[in-house]
Amino acid sequence: MAALEIIFTASLWAAALRIASPLIFATLGELICERAGVLNLGIEGIMTVGAFTGWFTVYMGGDLWVGVAVAAASGAAFGLLHALLVVPLGLSQHVTGIGITLLATSLTSYVYRVSLPEVTSPPKIEPFQPLAIPGLSEIPFLGQALFNQTPLTYLAFISVALVAYILYRTPVGLAVRMVGENPAAVEAQGIDVTLLRIGAVMVGSAFMALGGAFLTMSAFNSFYFDMVNGRSWIAIALVVFGSWRPGKALLGAILFAAFDAYQLRLQQIVAGIPYQFFLMLPYILSILALVTMARRAGYPRALMIPYRKGER
């Protein structure tokens, strides 16, 4: 019964939110791109870039928040590259995205090696520390689970609300949703489809980079190769799971992270089963969840279809 008791520990849920944070940023970023009709498979590379540039800025003496800003900006830069290739030039979004991932990942290791030629063990920085919210963190159970996190976790949750508000309540959000549904409709209303999509991909990519930066500046304190470790692919699945809605995607990210946190704890108390089985658990569950949810998902109609002006 120890296995069930874990579920009711605050530490499990505190860990779940921590594990969810990079997923939330990344999912939000992919969601914005896809809502505008652009699949961004550069996400894995862009997260790696964010993880590196954020961490490196701090390592070179920058403030933590400056690091966050640099990570977002470098993510946006790779987003711009992806967008230029797939929006005005109309190249295949799959192939370009994979290319961006390969380029960004290898460029990161190159810059790392060139900048830090002497280093053998990864250098450390002083990362973000947990910030107890006065008052709220005193609440039994909930306080420890929710309100004793690092600032970037709070930022992730605020971002979900902000993106949801912008998408559903503001003119620019309407334009982004519409351009993912039918770019011709946006064009006919006098809005530049190309600029709108490029902008959305840049903003989305900045969020992806924040997901990477969370890893080096909040979850850990140094940069390793392969540290993104497929989280971005989970984010892509979470976008589908959330039917392209920020709120539902957030729920999916927390659910996945909770399973992940749970299996880590389960490993310690269940003997006789290879730990790899536990590692598989969250992925199997997310496949099951996708199968049930994705059937009803209303995907953006113009997703992955390049728009060429005047073409029928």
Place this chain on the structure above:
Amino acid sequence: MSDVMDGQPGDVVLRLAGISKSFGSLKANDGISFELKRGEVLALLGENGAGKTTLMNILFGHYVADAGEIIAFGRALPPGSPRAALEAGIGMVHQHFTLADNLSVLDNIVLGTESLWSWRSQGGAARQRVAQLAADFGLGVNPDARIADLSVGERQRVEILKALYRNARILILDEPTAVLTPQESEGLFATLEKLVARGLAIIFISHKLHEVLAVSERVLVLRQGRLVGGRETKGATRQDLAELMVGRPIPLPKVEPQAAGTELVRLAQVTIAGSHGRNELQSVDLSLREGEILGIAGVSGNGQATLADLLSGLAAASAGTVTLLGDTIGEADAAAMVRRGVGRIPEDRHAVGLIGDMSITENMIAERYREQPFSRHHLIDWQAARNFSQGIIAGFDVRCPGPHATARLLSGGNMQKLILGREMAGNPKLILAAQPTRGLDIGAVGYVHEQLLAARKRGAGILLISEDLDELLTLSDRIAVIYRGQLSAPMIRADFSVQQIGLMMAGHGFAQHEAGHAA
């Protein structure tokens, strides 16, 4: 709408001067000049491919002209900018609607009318304004409905509302009735009258002569990219306009009486269940014999598509029996229907009839690629396939660069000729023609009718599903009316009455009992 009231009737609001545009070697527009006056409906008439849509796309800024200029309200319009066109007061109702299906009517209308960088969308004020415009011009539509849930007619109203919401003073309608039912077209014409009374100027693009005669004051005719004539509509006849448009006299189809042969198809009490608990077809009885054309009249969405699916092998009856050439048909099997000798001209030639991104040859053998002579030792004999499609191209006068051309790039009329050619090549005993002339120009319509009549003469039975009453009255030996999935008893040619059929299309004489059908 106060700005609409400015100016005098007869003021020139729009002037096109020497507009030319080429796509490769094709001159789509060649030195076109004309003026549009305040408060008039100018019809732009021309066959498919005459350059009407290209011209309007230049006017609206989708394309940039190679030469020429556009002057709206005395000011030159910068080329290639829909935004500039909108700001100059030009609104366009596209033939293929530019609406986002998953979003609401209101969302579609307000997009782009406010600064993108605002923290709030205009909610109530916009809703009120849309409601006011809708009431003023007879464009009733629920502002919160999702576009996907609207009928085609309602979607068009949204397109018009979009333009009016932006205070359009010049409204361009590109083939606005191509997708409308006769009733919806009447509603549209009433709206246009109100708009003109308010001082708007309207360009009405069409190839339907009776509509041009009904709504326009002046007509310009385009042929092969050039303006070949123009005249006051008053006093013009259909024949005048048709000859101007096509450049040669148009013969009317002749239906010679002939006796029908043995029975090909019998539907007995066929019901097809639909989603949401309503029946797509309800206890339908139908009989079609050799050498006759049975017309099915009705407002679209009353079960015609399901009836066509049933006989195409895309849907199966949930109750009742379907007999085709003496065999009872059970499960839906499209390939088996082809083998049994059913030729299918589907309603949507873009989505169902042809595969747009594949070549003509590939499309022509799509139904029979597994058979001789196209398949030899499980490999496709491309030489045979090419010869076959070459034969169709020549035999059916398809205008295209060759059998390798991509189907999507052909005009609607040429696509339909290809489909006709493919189906007729199989020498079908039963021909299912669903809206076979929708959106086609006069020349192509005449050609399709000719082919259907030739097949009838040969002894084929033809089920002609159409919303075009003229077409049904001209071609059919018998006409039945479909309404909410029920099919009336057919009336024979001698008893045809437009009034009677019109009333039945609106539901008179049908049982109203079955549940679940929303009006």
